Amino acid sequence: MSGPLGGRRPRLVATDLDGTLVRADGSVSDYTREVLAAVEAHGVPVVFVTGRPLRWAEEVFEHVGEHGLAIISNGALVWDVEADRARLTREIDPALGLEVSRAIRAAVPGSAFAIENLDGIVLEPGFIERHDLADGAPRAPLEELFAQPVLKLLARHEELSPREFWDLAEDASQGRLVITWSSSTTLLEISAPEVTKASTLALLCAELGIEAADVVAFGDMPNDLPMLGWAGTSYAMANAHESVLAVADHIAPDHDDDGVARTLAALFDLR
Known part of the structure; x- marks a missing residue:
């Protein structure tokens, strides 16, 4: 498969939620849910990497996939969805x-x-x-x-x-x-010092044996910039803040147009 990863499929998908995967009305479309499930079926984890606190992130955990991991509060928390407990906390002194x-x-x-x-x-x-x-x-x-x-x-x-x-x-x-x-x-x-979406995603990927080059990341706001800079392939949403559009490798369609799902469908050749 040709594409941004030079012919390789990603080994992990990291996606922001609000303004990226989630539509403006707060919903996740049926199409997006189907694509995420199909990516998971390929053995590729989809990790939600969000600035949301746990109390808001829980609203979309049903779409996180069988691996059940989410990075919360801009990297301060890795949550094990299946076990319903913290896997890692990175607190402020x-x-x-x-x-x-x-x-x-x-x-x-x-x-x-x-x-x-x-x-x-x-x-x-x-x-x-x-x-x-x-x-x-x-x-x-x-x-x-x-x-x-x-x-x-x-x-x-x-x-x-x-x-x-x-x-x-x-x-x-x-x-x-x-x-x-x-x-x-x-x-x-x-x-806390050195805590970003990127640094916690790097810790999680190291644990899973996945290199940055094999990660594709999606985001739309300044808190996504470290993650987009770290991932091997980065997408800014068409609706993204100007600072994000300026640094991402590629631009995905608008979040209200299922931009993450449409991009993943092309990367994984989903029909």
Whole structure:
């Protein structure tokens, strides 16, 4: 089979969810489900690599395939779907997380924070969440957020653009934590040092005996950039952020047009 992998079929598919595999209305089409199942039938694992926290990623686990592995919260968690347990956690050190949060707030007044852990989200009183929250979702001062394990730190600003907030937060952090974003609102997603979608995917692939050259990856937002740069073959969705379109090897059709599935059908010669 000819194609981007120089005649070889991928040995692993890594795909983002929102804006990539999942349609704008939050659904996964029947066609996409059928293609993912067919790829799995070829013995090729499809790994969901998402910025979503566990509580949202669980909504699409039925499509993850028999191998049952998903990379959650931008690489902070590898979840064993079949066993319903964490396979790997890469948490933020509490002292470092608090230190960086204070530095961001000092540099960018108006910053508000929340954290994601295995149990869900905990928010500062001033953090305005755009999604529905479970009844009784806990709120606590910044110092108390880090009294528990933290998979992902969230920082929100109500006045700046995502890029402006990102640049200012990067300056304040001075590389002590990994900062990215994937939202249309001004929400930064912050991970432990060296924790990205790419670094955790690399750990998982090493465990499975799969090299980067044999991985095909799909994404649409800046938090996908490390993964797309690491994978042997990368696709930006047609609807992707301009920074992603600029670096990906190829462009797949829009996520609302089943772009991941259509590309995989061509790569695996599925009828």
